[in-house]
Amino acid sequence: MAVPIRTVVAALCTALAATLLTTAPAGAEQRERAWTVTVAADAPRVRIALDDATGTLSLSVTRGGRTVIEPSPVGIVTERADFSKDLRFLRGKNRTVEERYRTRSGKRLDRRVRMNETRLSFATPAGARLDLLVRAAADGVAYRYVLPAGHGDVLGETSAFTLPPDAGAWLGTYRPDNEGQFTEYTAATAPTGAYSPQALFATDGGYTLLAESDLTGAYSGARLAHDKGTGTYRVELADDRVKTDGPLTTPWRAMVTGDLATVTRSTFTDDLAPASKVADPSWIRPGTVLWTWLAGGRPAGQSLAAQKAYVDYAAERNWPYEAVDAGWYFKADEWDVTDPDWQTNSWMPELVDHARAKGVGIIVWIHQRELDTSEERAQWLPTLERWGVKGVKIDFMDSEAQATLQWYDAILRETAAHHLMVNFHGSTVPKGIQRTWPHVMTLEGVAGEEKRTNTAAHLTTLPFTRNVIGSMDFTPGAFHRVGLRPNSDAAEVGLTVAYESGLQMFAGTPDSYDARPLARDYFDQVPAAWNDTRLLAGRPGREAVLARRSGDRWFLGGVYAGPARRAEVPLTIGAGRWLVETIQDGADGLVRNRQVLRGGDTFAVDVVANGGFAGIACPWRPGVTTCHR
The missing domain is CATH 2.70.98.10 (Beta-galactosidase; Chain A, domain 5)
Structure with a gap:
């Protein structure tokens, strides 16, 4: 504010x-x-x-x-x-x-x-x-x-x-x-x-x-x-x-x-950009999100039982949100808004109540065509607020023409009035919008995890281009998409810090997280809002290592393009002694390394081809053996 x-x-x-x-x-x-x-x-x-x-x-x-x-x-x-x-x-x-x-x-x-x-x-x-x-x-x-x-x-x-x-x-x-x-x-x-x-x-x-x-x-x-x-x-x-x-x-x-x-x-x-137009932003809360679309697509979206299971998993991990993507409000692929019972026939209120009891907020996907008139918005937005939904992921604007931007002006005012956080997909990019409308938590506007043709060079360029201007919903964490992404598992963990997003949506499956407990435990720790950001090392298209601070801990995320190497990273996060824990790719999966360094020291990380790493640095004192809390 x-x-x-x-x-x-x-x-x-x-x-x-x-x-x-x-x-x-x-x-x-x-x-x-x-x-x-x-x-x-x-x-x-x-x-x-x-x-x-x-x-x-x-x-x-x-x-x-x-x-x-x-x-x-x-x-x-x-x-x-x-x-x-x-x-x-x-x-x-x-x-x-x-x-x-x-x-x-x-x-x-x-x-x-x-x-x-x-x-x-x-x-x-x-x-x-x-x-x-x-x-x-x-x-x-x-x-x-x-x-x-x-x-x-x-x-x-x-x-x-x-x-x-x-x-x-x-x-x-x-x-x-x-x-x-x-x-x-x-x-x-x-x-x-x-x-x-x-x-x-x-x-x-x-x-x-x-x-x-x-x-x-x-x-x-x-x-x-x-x-x-x-x-x-x-x-x-x-x-x-x-x-x-x-x-x-x-x-x-x-x-x-x-x-x-x-x-x-x-x-x-x-x-x-203009100052915030939201008088009381206390209801706007960034956080990490269990996102299920890449874990099963529309069938998972249409299943209340599946969504309850995802909520239970998010609650077990203390992840604050679970996102329900396309399919939840469709009947035979089209929702009949002329049906007088359309609001009561949905299973969404039951899911929201189930999630609320477990301390998890629900974010729902909705197509822009359901919100393109004031009459439709008057149906949808108060209903979602009444149900207790925390945010909306609005998709398929696919235009930056004046008429579409006027629609943005309207939806920004109205979602703020109904206390709904927003994630725009198929969208424009931030352009100062997050200062003026702080309930806009993130926007796609990027060739993200869903793409099957991304390159490691593209991934190492994004911190210096698209993500400079505001939150970016790349949706990292899709471990199960082996062969469909260009990077290693450790690099995929590092993306959660290398890329900033007010709603950081994890795109994997619960099974893939449980198979990688170091990654899962890191996701339990990583915040979605930061006190400071620093570039430790970088060259667009080759490497990007960022440090982001939350409280007294610095989270580290590094992504690389090209052959395997022993990367040298300067720890320019402040004076004093730091315990640095890193997650790297090992011969049989992810491994954790710990070392005590002084601010300004350079530490080495073994990086596989198109790999990376994630880490946490916390103030060291005798008796401190881990940065995890």
């Missing part, structure tokens, strides 16, 4: 948020005006330039004097005005934005924000006005367009991001459900096509992840369009025409930037 916000208007011409007019040498014709925004000398610096000859705007980003983003087009076109050319500068205004807020889940519960903001006003020859809002923080820069009423519908943006052609690039092919795999290219050699807006690039200025924030039904979702042979990635909207009927503020075009550890730990897209 956000605490009161303090916003300080900074003096114009400070060193940290400077609006600088660049002039040509004496006697030469002035050709460009430029403004720069930054928060510190070692932070990213964004430069906005206006070409006086063409009236076009461009934006570039540097860090430490090195290239992050080359000069890139900035502009938007509406049916009544073209704000991509012939602009003249009107005025500028600076301020500093400082906020503190607390989340219910994510990489870090307590957040502190400091950004410098410049607002630049421009006009077309006909007098139409555009404001360009630019923000800079220690871990990113962003911009958005602000238009007054009367501009008409938006026809598109000329916004783009230009990278050095040889910049490393990790890109996911665009899909409306955001389930494209991430693959490594260079900025120029990536094939012509559309890509996810969560694109990661490496230049001499560090790593930069492109992203969006504060996307609502007032606008349209975006993708990146690229032509092979160039380093330019254009912003394309899901709609040919974005309908507006008044003033418009577009989503933030964000660039999370810094070294890889900074990008991985960043909460920049959340920091840009």
